Amino acid sequence: MDVPVPVETKIDFLYKEAVMSLINKEVGEFSVQGFHNGDFVEVSKKDILGKWSVFFFYPADFTFVCPTELEDLQKNYKEFKEAGCEIYSVSTDTHFTHKAWHDHSERISKIEYPMLADPTHVLSRDFEVYIEENGLAERGSFIINPDGKIVSYEVNAGGVGRNADELLRKLRACQFVHEHGDQVCPAKWQPGAETLKPSLDLVGQL
Numbered sequence: 761m762d763v764p765v766p767v768e769t770k771i772d773f774l775y776k777e778a779v780m781s782l783i784n785k786e787v788g789e790f791s792v793q794g795f796h797n798g799d800f801v802e803v804s805k806k807d808i809l810g811k812w813s814v815f816f817f818y819p820a821d822f823t824f825v826c827p828t829e830l831e832d833l834q835k836n837y838k839e840f841k842e843a844g845c846e847i848y849s850v851s852t853d854t855h856f857t858h859k860a861w862h863d864h865s866e867r868i869s870k871i872e873y874p875m876l877a878d879p880t881h882v883l884s885r886d887f888e889v890y891i892e893e894n895g896l897a898e899r900g901s902f903i904i905n906p907d908g909k910i911v912s913y914e915v916n917a918g919g920v921g922r923n924a925d926e927l928l929r930k931l932r933a934c935q936f937v938h939e940h941g942d943q944v945c946p947a948k949w950q951p952g953a954e955t956l957k958p959s960l961d962l963v964g965q966l
Contacts, residue, residue, distance in 0.1 A: 812845035
């Protein structure tokens, strides 16, 4: 007796899409405009390959939580650069809006990292943070390794700001694991602290 082949419904498809992790997903091809150090710039996928990157999505320019987060990132920018990592802040605003915000906000005028414009939603859709209902991006942070793959991410509700110190800690942990494939970083790990080397002997000992 032939058994009917199950038919995948739209709900099944959407469920699988919803639960799919972005870890190890390779960033898609892109080329976007941005504002950086007083100039309009173009940034593409080739610019992120071969180095560490952080993509820091936020809802919109000229808002409330967003400038406090971007200022917090700037305060840690030197440490990110010393770790060999570039920061890219991203919103669905245009690069012209980024410049206007930079020129009128004391907090944003301090920013030294590239502010990417995503009005066509290429990046926000690829990183799955685009909000269809209002055309904005979720508050998402993504750490990208030199191969262009996502190795860590978090997405917060719109009213909850992020912590650049913790993002920097995660970056350093990701870099350590990338360089030392047989070791892992425990909770709250900081550079120089003890790591773990998974093995049969370690099972049940923690």
